Amino acid sequence: MSTDDDRGEGIDEGRALVAEYALGLLDAAEHGPAARRIAADPVLAAELRLWRRRLAALDHQFAEEAAPAGMFARIERRLFGAPAPRGLSAVWGSLALWRAAAAGSLAVAAIAIGISLVEPRVDPADSAARLVAAIEALEGSGVSFVALYDPEKDMVRITAVSGAPMPQNDYELWAIEGNAAPVSMGVVSASARMEKKMPGDMQIGEGTVLAISIEPKGGSPTGAPTGPVVAMGKAIAI
Amino acid sequence: MRQNPSRRLASPPALGLEQPPMASDPSEIVGLLQRVALRDRAAFRLLYLRTSAKLFGVCLRILKDRAEAEEALQEVYVKVWQRADRYVASNFSPISWLVAVARNTCLDALRGRRPKGEDIDLALEVADDAPGPEQAAAAAGERARIETCLEKLEPDRAAAVRGAYLDGLSYEQLAERHNVPLNTIRTWLRRSLMKLRDCLSA
Numbered sequence: 066m067s068t069d070d071d072r073g074e075g076i077d078e079g080r081a082l083v084a085e086y087a088l089g090l091l092d093a094a095e096h097g098p099a100a101r102r103i104a105a106d107p108v109l110a111a112e113l114r115l116w117r118r119r120l121a122a123l124d125h126q127f128a129e130e131a132a133p134a135g136m137f138a139r140i141e142r143r144l145f146g147a148p149a150p151r152g153l154s155a156v157w158g159s160l161a162l163w164r165a166a167a168a169g170s171l172a173v174a175a176i177a178i179g180i181s182l183v184e185p186r187v188d189p190a191d192s193a194a195r196l197v198a199a200i201e202a203l204e205g206s207g208v209s210f211v212a213l214y215d216p217e218k219d220m221v222r223i224t225a226v227s228g229a230p231m232p233q234n235d236y237e238l239w240a241i242e243g244n245a246a247p248v249s250m251g252v253v254s255a256s257a258r259m260e261k262k263m264p265g266d267m268q269i270g271e272g273t274v275l276a277i278s279i280e281p282k283g284g285s286p287t288g289a290p291t292g293p294v295v296a297m298g299k300a301i302a303i
Numbered sequence: 304m305r306q307n308p309s310r311r312l313a314s315p316p317a318l319g320l321e322q323p324p325m326a327s328d329p330s331e332i333v334g335l336l337q338r339v340a341l342r343d344r345a346a347f348r349l350l351y352l353r354t355s356a357k358l359f360g361v362c363l364r365i366l367k368d369r370a371e372a373e374e375a376l377q378e379v380y381v382k383v384w385q386r387a388d389r390y391v392a393s394n395f396s397p398i399s400w401l402v403a404v405a406r407n408t409c410l411d412a413l414r415g416r417r418p419k420g421e422d423i424d425l426a427l428e429v430a431d432d433a434p435g436p437e438q439a440a441a442a443a444g445e446r447a448r449i450e451t452c453l454e455k456l457e458p459d460r461a462a463a464v465r466g467a468y469l470d471g472l473s474y475e476q477l478a479e480r481h482n483v484p485l486n487t488i489r490t491w492l493r494r495s496l497m498k499l500r501d502c503l504s505a
Contacts, residue, residue, distance in 0.1 A: 076493055084496040088467040089410040090474055096416050119452075119503040121399040122445035123468055129356035130363050132376055137351050140380045145344075239341070244349070246334045247341060276341050291388065294341045 083109050087116035208236070208295040210253070210277060214269050220262055221269060225255040234292070237284050240267055241274040252284045253277070273300045332397040340388040347384060355380075357398070358405040365409040365471035375412055379405045406471070413471050452502035460495040463488075 079102075085091050086099045103109045208228030212221050223238060236255060239247035240263060248264040263269055276297035278290040285291050332353065338346030358379055362372035382404055390400050410416065453461040459481055466472040466480070478488040 076497055080500065081493045081497060084500060085493070088464065088496075089406065089414075089471055090467050090492075091414075092473065093414050093416045096414065115504055116500070117399070117403065119445065119449055120468055121396065121402070122442070122449045123465070124399060124402045125446065126465075126469055127357065127360045127364055127402065130360040132355040132359040133373060136355070136373065136376060137348065137380075140351070140377050141344075143377060143381055144384055241338060241341070241343075244331060244334050244338075244346075246337045274341075274343070278341070289337055290340055293388070297341060297343070 079106070079109050080112055083112040084116060087113060087120060208255075208277060210238075210296060212275055212298075218260070220260040221250070221275075222258060222260050223253050224258045225253075228255050228295070230255040231279070233282070234279050235282055235284060236277050236295070237280040237290070237292075239276045239278065239290060240264060240269070241276065242267060243272075247276065247290055249285065249288065250275075252280070269300060271300055274298070275300070329397055332401075336383075336387050336390050336397055339384060340390070347380075350383070351380060354398070354401055358401060361402055361405040362409050364469060365406065366413065371412065372409075375405070375409050379408050382408065410471055414473065448503065452499055455502055456495050456499060460492065463492055464495065464499065467492075 082091075082099055083103060086096070086103060091099055103113050209226040210223050210228075211226055212223040214221050225236075228236070235252040238250040238253045238261060240250055241247045248267060250261045250264055253259050253261070267273075274297060276290070276294050278285070278294045279292040280290070281292075332350070335346045335350040335353070339350055355376065359372060359376050362375045362379070363369065366372045366375060379401075383401065386404075390397070453464065456464070463472075463477050463481065466477060472480070474485060474489055474492075477483075477492065478485045481488060483491070
């Protein structure tokens with residue numbers, strides 16, 4: 066990397082480099098070393114945060130332009146090999162798929178939820194309906210849980226079906242409602258049955274998504290999932 | 304292969320009169336990113352619908368070529384899918400993060416940068432502990448601040464800063480555009496950047 070002797074006197078070399086990095090002015094040879102230097106230096110990293118926050122105020126000057134049709138399908142092909150079926154419920158709601166998953170004939174993890182529907186919009190005649198969720202195995206994790214809702218205690222009972230306890234990490238259970246952010250239901254054991262309350266005033270119902278992520282011991286330090294998600298299921302009526 | 308710098312003058316620097324960055328509510332984008340980190344493909348589709356026009360706009364403006372911008376946009380969303388978990392651990396404005404991912408991807412293509420292994424640019428992008436300018440009022444304040452500070456620079460230097468950030472111009476292109484030798488432009492732009500920095504941190 067060049068020094069500041071050819072860049073004018075009195076300029077703080079480190080600070081100037083961060084500004085150039087933030088603007089994207091560095092060429093291919095300079096860019097990587099600059100990134101590593103900034104990552105290793107808390108003062109320069111703080112300098113970068115200042116630039117990023119301030120420069121982001123120019124982002125509104127990028128005019129929106131509709132992306133060409135078919136672009137998302139191309140992205141899905143790159144990521145997953147095939148576009149997703151329209152509407153997750155088509156797959157997740159498929160009882161046949163769930164049965165196949167439960168029988169272990171597909172490489173999927175399953176979360177089954179037995180539940181009495183307590184939401185007022187539900188027809189009382191359906192109140193004995195059970196909810197179940199089945200999902201594709203997430204990157205071959207081999208981790209699956211079964212969750213049962215106990216309406217008398219208002220608790221979700223959760224038991225690992227497969228998946229080993231991890232000495233360095235914990236499994237954490239998350240509930241997701243609609244477009245809302247995941248809400249933690251706490252750490253769950255891979256070796257013992259546990260009972261968990263729905264968080265806050267959330268109620269489990271059809272469409273509630275439960276997910277398991279791998280987190281540091283004691284659970285996510287941030288209140289949001291930080292580790293890989295190894296199992297996920299959406300409650301549906303069967 | 305690239306169009307020459309004079310053609311790139313076609314994008315006029317604008318002065319804060321446009322629409323807000325995106326019609327979408329930032330908290331909705333945060334929720335979608337969190338679900339994408341949970342490998343929720345329905346959320347990924349929704350995130351694409353909400354944000355792709357903005358990010359395609361970024362790619363088009365920087366790359367100035369539709370085919371290249373389309374290729375870059377795909378790479379952007381591949382990264383978003385793979386790295387959304389890096390974002391959710393941070394506190395940064397979700398839209399700013401997405402724009403930063405798009406800018407980085409386009410600049411990688413433009414400069415022939417080859418990020419290998421863990422993408423350190425993305426790691427740096429999420430390393431933020433301060434909340435982003437989520438509130439409309441705060442965002443308006445940030446816009447006023449950078450416009451005020453840019454106005455304190457000589458006009459050609461302010462234009463160079465905008466050209467670098469918004470159009471991805473390199474030092475070579477800036478030198479040509481401003482008809483200044485390469486080593487000179489680096490010196491004067493660095494000086495201007497330090498002046499801008501002092502104003503922005505005041």
